[in-house]
Amino acid sequence: MNILISSTKKEPLFQQIMDQIKAQIFSGELKEGDALPSMRQLAKDLKVSVITTKRAYEELEKGGYLVSAVGKGTFVAGEDPEILKEWQISELEIQLENVLQKGKKLGLTKEDMIERIEIYYEEEL
Known part of the structure; x- marks a missing residue:
């Protein structure tokens, strides 16, 4: 580890x-x-x-x-893959919430945020 x-x-x-x-x-x-x-x-x-x-x-x-x-x-702990995936989604949602809060503080609209998500989603990571 x-x-x-x-x-x-x-x-x-x-x-x-x-x-x-x-x-x-x-x-x-x-x-x-x-x-x-x-x-x-x-x-x-x-x-x-x-x-x-x-x-x-x-x-x-x-x-x-x-x-x-x-x-x-x-x-x-032992968990099946579906529960592990749920944990990962939960972690992602927490991160997304933090990003949205920062975006709102900057005055970005929902459309501004969606546009940025679409741009990054299409990029190869």
Whole structure:
């Protein structure tokens, strides 16, 4: 598991850890049953507080991404592909909501936003 965090980003450290773990689950890099490092080990590796890694793991567990077993560790939860896709769509909708809020603050209309989406959608990424 490869996680890179930055103290210069706006997002809190625990959120950066969560986002990267989720991205690795979505991409298939982390699969059902894969063991994650202990909270202490991850904190040591990332040079952050154990409280930071604890919060990230707890939030991911609440969201159904991870399961913890006392004395055994923390593992990627097992989900079928449809549920995984729903998680990805939910994450996308959160990002879309943030983009729309920024667009409204800039005074862009719905049509302005749709036009931009259409342009980017047609581009090869």
